[in-house]
Amino acid sequence: MTDVVGEVAADRQSRAARDAKLIRKRYAVERRFRLYGIAGVIVALLALVVLIGSMAWRGHSAFIQSYVQLEFHLDAERLDPQGTRDVGLLQRADYGGLVRTAIRERFPEVKGRRDKRALSALISTGAADKLRKIVLEDADTIGTTVKIWVPLSDDADMFLKGYIDRNVPESERRLNDKQIAWLDQLEADGALEKRFNARFFASGDSREPELAGIRGAVAGSFFTLLVTLLLAFPMGVMTAIYLEEFAPKNRWTDLIEVNINNLAAVPSIVFGLLGLAVFLNFMNLPRSAPLVGGMVLALMTLPTIIISGRAALKAVPPSIREAALGVGASRTQAVTQHVLPLAMPGMLTGTIIGMAQALGETAPLLMIGMVAFIVDIPGGPTDPATVLPVQIFLWADSPERAFVERTAAATLVLLAFLVLMNAIAVVLRKKFERRW
Amino acid sequence: MIRKSIALAVLATVAIAAQAQARDQIRIVGSSTVYPFATAVAEAFGKTTKFKTPVVESTGSGGGLKLFCAGAGVEHPDITNASRRIKKSEVEACAKNGVGNITEVKIGSDGIVIANSKSTEQLNLTLQQVFLALAKQVPEGNKAGGKLVDNPNTMWSDIDPSLPKAKIEVLGPPPTSGTRDAFAELALEGGCKTFPELKAMKKTDKKAYKAICHGVREDGAYVEAGENDNLIVQKLQANPAALGVFGFSFLDQNLDKIQGSKVGGVEPTFENIAAGDYPVSRALFFYVKNAHAESIPGIRDYLAEFTSEKAWGPDGYLAEKGLIPLPEAERKNWAESAAQLAPLSM
Structure with a gap:
């Protein structure tokens, strides 16, 4: 025991x-x-x-740009010898020559073709554009002398920002010893200045890094997303409402549901191919237009909006519907007046996240010609345009070294937009969210 | 309701856009190698004339010619850039689609460099050595007459004892790139032809000849680094043992970081490529649809801008961007034929 x-x-x-x-x-x-x-x-x-x-x-460093102050004589002889003040003539006049004269007058001791060329290479071609603008705005300036700040070329700018080391041998630098000496002298005279690079936000693309800006791409992104939103949001919401509230549960609706879920996982380039085949080749819509880009991206974001919309509708308790029907509302009234307002915050969140995805897309746009060099800022959805991520892609592929910093800066802007859109989604959700 | 009307408005815009036929902006497609030059001209053209700045797409030479030859009419591009000459089959395809008269303009040349990091020694390669290092199949023992075997060379010194004892590691463009085509044609085929029995093959079995002379090894010694040449430059800096293959303009912009290998004893410099001494260089072209010169405003002016001395001359802004100009007499001829829109005949 x-x-x-x-x-x-x-x-x-x-x-x-x-x-x-x-x-x-x-x-x-x-x-x-x-x-x-x-x-x-x-x-x-x-x-x-x-x-x-x-x-x-x-x-x-791309948000800063180096400027030089020079005196330009707007020589009537060279701009408008006949004194006709004809706009076409004034537009074509040799402003580059005026810029070259101005910088050579600043350094009169420079002789020899090679050295003169090296000296002119310090000034951006943007200087000529600026003079052209001054003359075209006010023809009375012809014959006067203006003292203005003009941008330096990308190589000089890179040097002043410290990306070109003056201690490496001369043959390995983009700037030679003389050019560095001239820049040093200008700096000593107080004629050099680093300023906020407003042009980066105000101008379109350019092959000169110091003149290139993202405004064209931002405008293109805006028009593209506008079209996407106008197409995808109403269509997505209506589809979600029909499938969730009205459609009978049978084999057909199951099939549609499976297909929509699959569509959400289709690689985006496929939508580009579809856009090329249907919108460009069949419907003959213009190439490179935000209209077509928006349509392609709308197809891409539709599944996201539908799926999130259905989830939002499902989250509305059946008691709301039943109460509405109980007091005599029709099914449409119950949905539009009671269920939809409660589901809207969730639907908006899904839409904004879908739009943020669309904002970052490049692959489908490649097929419809939106990966292109476009200088003019688009004024509407049918003008040729590119979008921010495509601009980043194009700059990343450019040989000029100054585009490296601009690529990174444009990426920062794109990230800022994405963060902003996601923040709006969070705020909307927090503000309108209802819990039962 | 409001939403519905907005959707309707969008559809209406679509319908209107579909009907819009006229186009007042030049559209250019084609080679990514010519893209930096074409865009520079387009920008200068937009600034100095009353016309809109042309839209330039980088589609690759082959893709550009395909779009270009798809038909005549405003929905098709006006000009295509190419880093090789148009093929006879492409001219025929063009003609079949109603694109009869095309004007060819040769704009200059571009060198393809084989470069490495400044921190290591500069290489002096021959085309034969390049072929032996990168081809898929090479003659056994690296000697003429040897049986073809899968490339056994792993060190540069395996090819020639005078070359450094370093692993063969070359970063270059993928097969979709025009640079790769040109590199295979000029460098690999150039080296391939130095073996008499392979050269003889060109006549007997052209297909096999091309497969051997253009075939790049796939055992990891040649790394496809993507179309982005800037990326290759960065990787070369990080990995001094590697060599990279890319266009001359990227070497020109990064001379403080990388150095071009001599090929056949010739250094890849602006002067050597312009003089035609550097062996791995190719001509660049663009093609214009003559029928569009009347319907699209500004095409003639664009041609005039491209073929002006201030653009493609030795001191022009395209040279600044890395284009190697043509000799003066050739420039004059091509400019004249561009001005007259002299149709291409093959």
Whole structure:
């Protein structure tokens, strides 16, 4: 008997020990699991910090541009020898020559063709554009002398920003020793200045890095997303409402549902091919137009909007519907007056996230000709245009070194827009969200 | 209701746009190599004339010619750039689609460089060595008459003891790139032809000849680094043991970081490529649809801008962008034929 009691006690003891071990193990597993989660979050955060940090590090200098102050004589002989003040003539006149004269007068000791060329190369071709603008705005300036700040060329700008090292041998630099000496002299005279690069936000694309800006791409993105929103939002919401509230549950609606879910996972380039075949080749819509880009991106974002819209409708408790129907509302009234307003915040969130995705797309736009060099800023959805991510792609592929910082800067702007759109989605959700 | 009317308005715009036929803006497609030059001309043209700035798309030479030859009419491009000459089959395809008269303009040349990081020594390669390093199949023992075997060379010194004892690692463009086509044609085929038995093959079995002379090895010694040449330059800096293959303008912009290898004893400099001494260089072209010169405003002016001395001359702004200008007499001839829209005949 005592033996049995002893055995039972020993058994109980060993079982307790085993249990304690198991519990310890379970706690350890749980701790590890939590650690994995935290590690995942840390890695993701680090990646984000590295991404934004490297972009900001490389791109911050693009928001600054070096300017030089020079005196330009708007020589009537060279601009308008006949004195006709004809706009066409004034537009074609040799402003580049005026700029060259101005910088040579600043350094009269420079002789020799090669040196003169090297000297002129310090000034951006944007200087001639600026003079042209002054003359075209007010023809009375012809014959006078203006003292204005004009942008330096990309190489000089890169040097002043410290990207070109003056200590490497002359043959390996984009600027020679003389050019550096001239820049030093201008700097000593106080004729050089670094300013906020307003042009980066105000002008379209250019092959000269110091003149290139993102306004054309931003306008293109705006028109493209406008078309996308106008097409995808009403269509997506109506589809979601029909499928969720009205459609009978049968094999056909199941098939449609599966297809919509699959469509959300189709690679975006496929939509580009579709756009090329249907919108361009069949419907003969213009190439490179935000209209077509918006239509293609609308197809791409539709599934996102439909799926999030249905989820939002599903989240509205049936009691709301039943109450509305109970007091005599028709099904349409119940949906439009009671269910939809409650589901709207969720639908808007889905739409904004879909639009943010569309904002970052380049692949489908490649097929419809929106990956192009376009200088003129688009004035409407049928003008040729490009979009921000495409602009980044084009600059990343340009040989001029000054485009490296501009690529990073444009990426920062794109990221800012994406963060803004996601923030709006969060705010909308927080503001209108209802819990039951 | 409002939403519905907006949707209707959009559809109406679509319908109107579909009917809009006239176009007052030049449309250019084609080679990514010519793209930097065509865009520079387009920009200067837009600034100095009353016309709109042309839209330039970078579609690759082959893709550009396909779009260009798809038909005549405002929905098709007016000009296509090419980093190789138009093929006879393409001219025929053009004619079949109603694009009869085309004007050809040769604009200059571009060198393809084989470069490495400044921190290592400059290489002096021959075309044969380039072929032996990068071809898929080479004659056994790297000697003429050897049986063709899968490329066994892993070190540069395997090819020639005078070359450094370093692993063969070359970053270059993928097969979709025109630079790759030109590199295969000029450098690899150039080296391939130095073996008499391979050269003889060109006459007997053209297909096999092309497969051997243009075939790039796939065992990891040649790394396809994507179309972005800037990326290759960055990778060369990070990895001094590697060589990179890309257009001359990228070497020109990064002379403080990378150096071009001599090929056949000739350094890839502006002067050497212009003089035709550097062996890996190719001509660049663009093609104009003559029928469009009347219907699209500004095409003649665009041609005049492109073929003006201030653009494509030795001191012009295209030279600044890395274009190697043509000799003066050739420039004059091509400018004249462009002005007259002299149709191409093959």
